[in-house]
Amino acid sequence: MVDKPTDADDAATSQTDAAADALDGAEVEEALAPPVKRSFLVRGESAIARGGMVLASLLFAAMATSGWWTQQTQRDAIAASRAEQVRAAESVLRESVESMLSQGDISGVRRLVVNAGRAYHLTKFRVILPDNQVIAANEPAKINAHKLPETWTGIASGGERDVATPTLVLLSRAMTVPGRGAARIDIQAPIDYPIGAFWEAQVGVWSIGAASLVMFLIVYRSMRSRLRAMGAIREALLALAGGERALPALAVGADLGDEADAWNTMLVERERLESSVAVARVKQSIADRRVNRGDLESAFDAMSQGLMLINEKLNVKLVNGAAAVFLQGKREEIQGAPIAPYVRDEHVMAAIEAVASGSVRRRTTLEVKRIDDKTGDAGVLKFSVRPVRREDSAAAMVIIEDVTQQRVADEARNAFVAQATHELRTPLTNIRLYVETAIEEGENNPAIRAKALNVINQEARRLEHIVGEMLSVSEIEAGSFKLNRADVRLDTLFSDLFIDYDAQANEKQIRLRMNLPPKLPAVKGDREKISVALQNLVGNALKYTPEGGQVTINVNVEQSLLTVEVNDTGIGISEDDLKHVFDKFYRAKDPRVVKITGTGLGLTLAREVVRLHGGDITVDSKLDKGSTFVLTLPISAEAV
Amino acid sequence: MNIGMQKQGAVTIVRPDGALLEVDAEQVKTALLQTASANLGRVVLDMEAIPFVDSRGLEVLVEVSEELSEGGQVLKLCAANKTVREVLEITELAALFEHFEDASSAARSFL
Numbered sequence: 001m002v003d004k005p006t007d008a009d010d011a012a013t014s015q016t017d018a019a020a021d022a023l024d025g026a027e028v029e030e031a032l033a034p035p036v037k038r039s040f041l042v043r044g045e046s047a048i049a050r051g052g053m054v055l056a057s058l059l060f061a062a063m064a065t066s067g068w069w070t071q072q073t074q075r076d077a078i079a080a081s082r083a084e085q086v087r088a089a090e091s092v093l094r095e096s097v098e099s100m101l102s103q104g105d106i107s108g109v110r111r112l113v114v115n116a117g118r119a120y121h122l123t124k125f126r127v128i129l130p131d132n133q134v135i136a137a138n139e140p141a142k143i144n145a146h147k148l149p150e151t152w153t154g155i156a157s158g159g160e161r162d163v164a165t166p167t168l169v170l171l172s173r174a175m176t177v178p179g180r181g182a183a184r185i186d187i188q189a190p191i192d193y194p195i196g197a198f199w200e201a202q203v204g205v206w207s208i209g210a211a212s213l214v215m216f217l218i219v220y221r222s223m224r225s226r227l228r229a230m231g232a233i234r235e236a237l238l239a240l241a242g243g244e245r246a247l248p249a250l251a252v253g254a255d256l257g258d259e260a261d262a263w264n265t266m267l268v269e270r271e272r273l274e275s276s277v278a279v280a281r282v283k284q285s286i287a288d289r290r291v292n293r294g295d296l297e298s299a300f301d302a303m304s305q306g307l308m309l310i311n312e313k314l315n316v317k318l319v320n321g322a323a324a325v326f327l328q329g330k331r332e333e334i335q336g337a338p339i340a341p342y343v344r345d346e347h348v349m350a351a352i353e354a355v356a357s358g359s360v361r362r363r364t365t366l367e368v369k370r371i372d373d374k375t376g377d378a379g380v381l382k383f384s385v386r387p388v389r390r391e392d393s394a395a396a397m398v399i400i401e402d403v404t405q406q407r408v409a410d411e412a413r414n415a416f417v418a419q420a421t422h423e424l425r426t427p428l429t430n431i432r433l434y435v436e437t438a439i440e441e442g443e444n445n446p447a448i449r450a451k452a453l454n455v456i457n458q459e460a461r462r463l464e465h466i467v468g469e470m471l472s473v474s475e476i477e478a479g480s481f482k483l484n485r486a487d488v489r490l491d492t493l494f495s496d497l498f499i500d501y502d503a504q505a506n507e508k509q510i511r512l513r514m515n516l517p518p519k520l521p522a523v524k525g526d527r528e529k530i531s532v533a534l535q536n537l538v539g540n541a542l543k544y545t546p547e548g549g550q551v552t553i554n555v556n557v558e559q560s561l562l563t564v565e566v567n568d569t570g571i572g573i574s575e576d577d578l579k580h581v582f583d584k585f586y587r588a589k590d591p592r593v594v595k596i597t598g599t600g601l602g603l604t605l606a607r608e609v610v611r612l613h614g615g616d617i618t619v620d621s622k623l624d625k626g627s628t629f630v631l632t633l634p635i636s637a638e639a640v
Numbered sequence: 641m642n643i644g645m646q647k648q649g650a651v652t653i654v655r656p657d658g659a660l661l662e663v664d665a666e667q668v669k670t671a672l673l674q675t676a677s678a679n680l681g682r683v684v685l686d687m688e689a690i691p692f693v694d695s696r697g698l699e700v701l702v703e704v705s706e707e708l709s710e711g712g713q714v715l716k717l718c719a720a721n722k723t724v725r726e727v728l729e730i731t732e733l734a735a736l737f738e739h740f741e742d743a744s745s746a747a748r749s750f751l
Binding site: 245246247248271272274275276277278279281282283286301302303304305306320321322324325326370372374375377379402404405406407408409412 | 649650651659661662674677678679680681682691692694695696698699702703706709710711712713714727730731733747750751
């Protein structure tokens with residue numbers, strides 16, 4: 001099953017990707033770009049984003065306040081106008097009531113009061129005579145004086161009142177009915193706030209607010225990259241002031257625009273300038289050191305071979321730098337000194353003596369082991385001693401070459417030839433034996449013939465495989481190994497692989513299991529070569545797992561990486577051998593491994609092939625517990 | 641800084657992991673010079689994992705190269721990325737070194 005990639009995996013993958021990009025060396029800027037922080041805010045944005053948020057919240061607060069303010073002023077205006085309306089109505093009504101009462105038209109007054117109460121939406125509208133006799137009211141039930149007296153004395157209690165609360169207008173006015181007496185008018189009017197108008201205003205305010213917030217965000221977005229660049233540069237400047245000098249730490253992301261580019265360019269220029277100065281300084285100091293060396297000496301020093309001229313008294317007349325290194329001494333000390341202490345091998349010394357004294361006139365070549373004094377590293381030096389003919393005196397020229405690498409290569413080659421011969425001979429011997437059997441006994445016995453042919457077939461295949469491996473490795477060595485890239489369908493690749501090895505596993509009673517994700521992409525690569533690499537891993541797992549064991553192949557696709565894990569419960573690899581499993585021709589020293597045939601090329605080849613595809617193979621193993629080989633292969637985007 | 645050392649035959653591949661800057665560059669210099677003197681100059685600087693080289697790093701490369709040239713050797717670099725190559729070319733230092741595509745071809749050049 002495919003595991004769901006976690007975020008950490010994502011980050012890890014993208015980091016490796018970034019690293020790989022940097023290694024590919026795509027662009028200067030790309031390599032200089034600091035690793036992308038996996039946070040909401042990228043470098044240089046934090047300060048700007050903070051500013052943006054403060055601005056946005058200020059805007060929000062301003063909107064809320066203006067909403068509240070609008071509401072308040074609106075309420076005040078409504079209350080004031082209602083009070084005004086009630087007062088105006090009252091003064092008109094009062095005069096009408098006065099004149100009607102003076103004429104004694106009490107029913108007219110009562111009609112007027114009810115109608116006016118309804119028209120002006122009054123909760124209370126009363127005409128009161130002294131002693132609280134209500135002569136007319138908008139609610140007829142409240143009337144307690146049914147007849148209008150001809151005249152009355154006293155003043156209506158309560159006095160003048162004009163109060164406007166946020167919800168009510170209370171009005172009390174005294175009046176004089178001509179010819180009859182004083183009276184009072186009481187009005188109570190509620191203040192109604194129209195809900196519709198209120199919401200209209202609110203909606204208006206808030207939509208203006210929202211529109212400006214949107215505008216602000218749009219402007220912020222368009223300015224953001226700019227601001228980010230400036231922010232990043234500001235941080236870099238602060239880092240610079242803080243003593244940071246490393247270019248990758250100072251460079252800002254190249255995707256931040258022209259300002260960032262300019263900044264990076266400036267950094268690179270500064271670095272170049274500094275580099276040139278540093279290099280010039282080093283060169284100058286070297287030039288100073290060499291100033292008193294002659295042409296010939298300089299020429300000698302350019303040689304990678306050690307060169308010495310030794311006179312007949314066995315003193316060193318001339319020595320170059322390489323020779324001094326080879327002889328583990330300082331050139332200044334060797335120059336002019338007796339050669340004896342520096343040549344440690346007696347045969348070489350004898351040869352030099354013989355040639356320098358003039359008694360031997362031919363060239364002598366000797367190979368000598370050199371052990372480094374400081375580190376104990378071993379090497380092989382080739383000394384060639386030649387006579388230098390001069391009329392008056394004899395001299396010897398000693399040429400010293402470092403042939404360690406050649407000898408190591410020779411050894412490897414010899415080991416390979418020995419191993420290869422052995423490997424090739426085993427199947428050949430089998431083929432020859434079974435051909436003989438088939439000829440001698442197979443004529444009359446089809447069963448024997450069939451078996452013989454089967455073995456011959458198998459051995460011929462093995463031979464083909466070995467020769468193929470050897471060729472591939474030598475091609476890789478020579479750099480002429482070519483990949484035929486095409487889309488490789490992984491599903492068929494793995495099902496073929498399983499079919500190829502299932503029978504072999506059954507034969508050895510090993511449980512071979514393969515866990516594939518439900519969907520496998522295609523990869524760009526060389527099907528043949530990838531298949532060989534996988535076969536080597538699975539083949540090895542089966543080969544080095546004893547009967548009854550288990551081999552598991554786990555295939556995973558994560559992001560753009562294919563991971564194949566081949567896990568076995570086999571004999572495992574010791575720590576010493578683990579370092580060398582991918583070395584050419586290397587076979588573990590374990591006697592159990594020695595018993596099993598193999599070229600020591602399979603893993604070398606597998607890893608080289610996978611590396612040529614941009615992937616890698618790693619190994620983890622415990623002796624006697626089993627091994628796990630992990631093959632990773634990038635899946636190219638266009639092939640998915 | 642992690643400096644990988646790998647033997648390929650008699651050749652030591654020195655593989656620093658990280659940019660050649662300041663202190664790290666010094667460490668690489670020590671590693672290269674020690675290996676070179678023990679190995680008679682059979683050393684390759686694998687630059688595959690070096691994303692960037694600053695002026696101090698360049699100085700170190702030049703110093704090591706000069707030290708090696710005293711013994712008639714040349715510092716061999718391999719797998720340098722484009723950034724590093726550009727820096728070497730701009731500072732006209734590229735000619736001081738031998739360049740190889742990968743560690744194996746650099747190692748083979750000692751044959």
